[in-house]
Amino acid sequence: MSLSGTARVRVFTSAAVVVALVAAGGALGAGAASAAPAATAGSAASGTSTSAAPVSPTVHRSDFLGNGYNDLALGAPGGTVSGKAGAGYVVVTFGSRSGLQPARRVVLTQGHGGIPGTPTANAGFGSALAVGDFNGDGYTDLAIGAPGDAGGKGSVTIVFGSAHGFTHATRVVGTARLGTALAAGDVARTGRAQLLATQTPSNFGELDRFSVPRHGYTVHKEADQGIYGSTAIAVGDMNGDGYADVVASFAEVGGSMALAYYPGSAHGVVASKVQVRMYEGGADMAMADLNHDGRADLVVGKPLPPFGGCAQDSTGGSVSVWYGKRSVGLGAAPSQTITERTAGMPGGAWAQCDEFGSSVALGDVNGDGWLDLAVGAQQKTVNGHTRAGAVTILRGGPKGFTTKGAQFLTLSTAGLHARAGDNSQFGWMVDLADFNHDGHADLAATAIGQGETSPGWPFYGDGSLSLVTGTVGGLAPSRAAYLTPASFGAPAHAALFGWVLAR
Numbered sequence: 001m002s003l004s005g006t007a008r009v010r011v012f013t014s015a016a017v018v019v020a021l022v023a024a025g026g027a028l029g030a031g032a033a034s035a036a037p038a039a040t041a042g043s044a045a046s047g048t049s050t051s052a053a054p055v056s057p058t059v060h061r062s063d064f065l066g067n068g069y070n071d072l073a074l075g076a077p078g079g080t081v082s083g084k085a086g087a088g089y090v091v092v093t094f095g096s097r098s099g100l101q102p103a104r105r106v107v108l109t110q111g112h113g114g115i116p117g118t119p120t121a122n123a124g125f126g127s128a129l130a131v132g133d134f135n136g137d138g139y140t141d142l143a144i145g146a147p148g149d150a151g152g153k154g155s156v157t158i159v160f161g162s163a164h165g166f167t168h169a170t171r172v173v174g175t176a177r178l179g180t181a182l183a184a185g186d187v188a189r190t191g192r193a194q195l196l197a198t199q200t201p202s203n204f205g206e207l208d209r210f211s212v213p214r215h216g217y218t219v220h221k222e223a224d225q226g227i228y229g230s231t232a233i234a235v236g237d238m239n240g241d242g243y244a245d246v247v248a249s250f251a252e253v254g255g256s257m258a259l260a261y262y263p264g265s266a267h268g269v270v271a272s273k274v275q276v277r278m279y280e281g282g283a284d285m286a287m288a289d290l291n292h293d294g295r296a297d298l299v300v301g302k303p304l305p306p307f308g309g310c311a312q313d314s315t316g317g318s319v320s321v322w323y324g325k326r327s328v329g330l331g332a333a334p335s336q337t338i339t340e341r342t343a344g345m346p347g348g349a350w351a352q353c354d355e356f357g358s359s360v361a362l363g364d365v366n367g368d369g370w371l372d373l374a375v376g377a378q379q380k381t382v383n384g385h386t387r388a389g390a391v392t393i394l395r396g397g398p399k400g401f402t403t404k405g406a407q408f409l410t411l412s413t414a415g416l417h418a419r420a421g422d423n424s425q426f427g428w429m430v431d432l433a434d435f436n437h438d439g440h441a442d443l444a445a446t447a448i449g450q451g452e453t454s455p456g457w458p459f460y461g462d463g464s465l466s467l468v469t470g471t472v473g474g475l476a477p478s479r480a481a482y483l484t485p486a487s488f489g490a491p492a493h494a495a496l497f498g499w500v501l502a503r
């Protein structure tokens with residue numbers, strides 16, 4: 001997602017409205033029994049899959065209970081908690097054979113149910129999320145950024161998964177809006193994920209690495225220094241040496257967006273070997289092994305041109321694919337670039353400022369072994385409604401992504417139980433994960449402008465979440481759900497529900 005080129009970085013100004021927070025079953029603890037295949041809890045998974053092992057329908061693992069079903073975590077950093085506007089909350093809802101069930105959820109907030117900290121106005125808890133098994137116990141853990149916490153120093157909280165739900169949590173405070181962006185992966189080849197977190201002491205930002213002891217519940221900052229990162233981070237082994245590598249997107253001098261590639265090593269990120277690709281940065285990224293060669297490949301969503309904002313836009317936005325290369329990792333140029341003007345693209349005519357590429361996600365929807373691509377175009381006009389937003393699904397194959405069989409969804413698509421309106425911004429954030437464990441990735445997509453708009457932020461509202469089930473024929477809008485904060489008993493007003501999804 002992007003905010004006129006300054007993705008994910010904003011100040012919360014929502015007015016104070018007291019809304020009692022409802023946490024079903026308490027903040028910690030799953031709140032519901034799990035009946036499920038008990039199989040996959042043993043493997044040490046990092047945030048991104050980089051092995052040449054059998055292709056999973058899902059790029060990342062977000063199975064907090066270790067029962068084989070992926071769970072969904074969603075940030076609502078504008079939410080009011082204990083009367084503090086913009087304190088923020090995170091909803092976690094658990095996967096099952098029948099998919100995600102809003103009744104089976106927890107609402108995580110600071111200062112409740114074992115989560116450290118105190119709800120404070122504009123802390124923005126839930127502004128960024130990442131999933132990984134940080135303590136190597138086989139259960140996925142959740143990292144939550146709160147860049148406005150601790151008087152603007154920012155914080156990251158890790159809540160640890162277990163068969164009994166979230167039983168432990170720990171928090172680290174930064175120096176300058178820590179937790180603005182988060183990602184997870186095994187950069188130092190420790191057998192467990194480390195957390196990459198940005199803070200913004202300068203315009204370029206600073207990227208820090210944190211680790212958790214094996215089977216521990218504490219978090220430690222590693223010594224990696226001198227690396228940039230501000231708006232988006234992706235982690236995966238692009239050069240195939242067994243260490244996950246880090247790609248960060250940041251704004252260069254003059255405002256153009258650059259990509260920086262940092263190889264991982266036994267000592268962490270190697271800043272001296274950084275490669276920077278000017279004008280190639282974007283608002284969102286996804287990483288996974290697309291071509292089955294054992295190396296992670298990078299997808300970059302670039303909703304806006306590198307200079308001049310949408311006034312210079314001649315494509316409606318773009319998505320570029322970089323295949324991981326042995327030794328160099330990130331090559332000289334992308335292998336494939338897709339725009340709204342690519343032949344066969346569904347969704348009607350392209351238009352300037354559609355912001356195609358505002359969010360990107362990978363998952364195998366149709367179960368053919370090739371990862372498919374979901375692309376948000378959060379500003380696309382739908383049925384005359386400006387900024388209503390859309391999501392396009394492109395099928396993956398041995399030659400990359402194709403528009404053949406592509407799908408185009410809006411809030412007004414039949415079956416989605418909603419209606420596209422001005423400023424809905426459907427496709428603000430997308431994810432593809434297999435929530436019902438049937439071998440088909442399912443779509444989660446948010447619309448940040450749904451519901452009541454926020455004072456001072458006319459383009460943002462309460463927010464909503466749409467779920468669409470994956471099948472062999474692609475996404476099935478006839479099997480979809482439309483969810484709002486109320487669906488989870490959570491505060492709605494100016495919540496920015498769906499600002500981020502844990503991926």
Ligand SMILES: [Ca+2]
Nearest residue numbers: 133135137139
């Ligand atoms: Ca864990």
Ligand SMILES: [Ca+2]
Nearest residue numbers: 237239241243
């Ligand atoms: Ca590597």
Ligand SMILES: [Ca+2]
Nearest residue numbers: 364368370372
């Ligand atoms: Ca596929």
Ligand SMILES: [Ca+2]
Nearest residue numbers: 434436438440
């Ligand atoms: Ca599925």
